[in-house]
Amino acid sequence: MTGTAGATATRDGEAPKRSPPCSPSYDLTGKVMLLGDSGVGKTCFLIQFKDGAFLSGTFIATVGIDFRNKVVTVDGMRVKLQIWDTAGQERFRSVTHAYYRDAQALLLLYDITNKASFDNIRAWLTEIHEYAQRDVVIMLLGNKADMSSERVIRSEDGETLAREYGVPFLETSAKTGMNVELAFLAIAKELKYRAGQSADEPSFQIRDYVESQKKRSSCCSFV
Numbered sequence: 740m741t742g743t744a745g746a747t748a749t750r751d752g753e754a755p756k757r758s759p760p761c762s763p764s765y766d767l768t769g770k771v772m773l774l775g776d777s778g779v780g781k782t783c784f785l786i787q788f789k790d791g792a793f794l795s796g797t798f799i800a801t802v803g804i805d806f807r808n809k810v811v812t813v814d815g816m817r818v819k820l821q822i823w824d825t826a827g828q829e830r831f832r833s834v835t836h837a838y839y840r841d842a843q844a845l846l847l848l849y850d851i852t853n854k855a856s857f858d859n860i861r862a863w864l865t866e867i868h869e870y871a872q873r874d875v876v877i878m879l880l881g882n883k884a885d886m887s888s889e890r891v892i893r894s895e896d897g898e899t900l901a902r903e904y905g906v907p908f909l910e911t912s913a914k915t916g917m918n919v920e921l922a923f924l925a926i927a928k929e930l931k932y933r934a935g936q937s938a939d940e941p942s943f944q945i946r947d948y949v950e951s952q953k954k955r956s957s958c959c960s961f962v
């Protein structure tokens with residue numbers, strides 16, 4: 740028996756009941772990439788956001804590139820974030836460069852306990868300017884903020900670098916979840932704003948938004 744797409748099977752003679760038309764479970768989609776040196780916590784950051792879990796134990800470096808989807812709701816709009824987790828190791832760079840072009844947002848991570856990962860941020864930004872779209876949204880993240888006793892990069896150093904490049908900055912922890920959701924929500928809000936969905940709203944500034952939420956987070960435990 741041949742069937743009709745979207746129809747539910749019935750007894751002979753009865754009109755087939757049609758399924759409701761497929762409606763996508765999101766209003767907008769955006770591609771986000773996680774970048775930064777190997778070991779800064781990109782995979783853990785993504786898993787914390789997607790599943791609310793932290794992978795501790797043996798570190799397994801990402802090979803190539805992988806992605807996960809998550810739909811977030813901002814101001815009543817569902818934004819599907821397609822999040823690409825890249826390998827930080829140098830030998831995979833040529834693979835990941837190919838994915839920069841159609842990314843709308845890049846989360847660039849360093850590890851606050853690893854000076855080299857912070858020093859390499861300028862080289863990452865050079866690569867981004869070479870391979871990504873000119874108007875790509877960039878956010879700088881100082882990860883592993885839970886490891887305060889091993890900190891070698893001060894928060895002010897991250898802030899100064901971010902200001903120099905005109906990008907928003909957050910310290911985060913993929914272990915505790917600190918500021919993980921805020922980073923993605925800020926990106927989703929910016930993508931929504933850029934898509935013109937908020938034409939009647941005052942203009943959205945991602946750096947101001949992140950700063951205001953950071954202040955709320957330090958005063959009222961909001962993440």
Ligand SMILES: Nc1nc2c(ncn2[C@@H]2O[C@H](COP(=O)(O)OP(=O)(O)OP(=O)(O)O)[C@@H](O)[C@H]2O)c(=O)[nH]1
Binds near residue numbers: 828
């Ligand atoms: N304490 C703490 N450890 C973390 C955090 N994020 C990641 N780690 C640990 O750091 C190590 C590296 O984490 P990954 O997420 O695999 O690093 P990555 O940046 O994806 O590395 P590549 O795949 O090689 O690019 C793992 O042992 C994690 O458990 C964090 O926020 N706090």
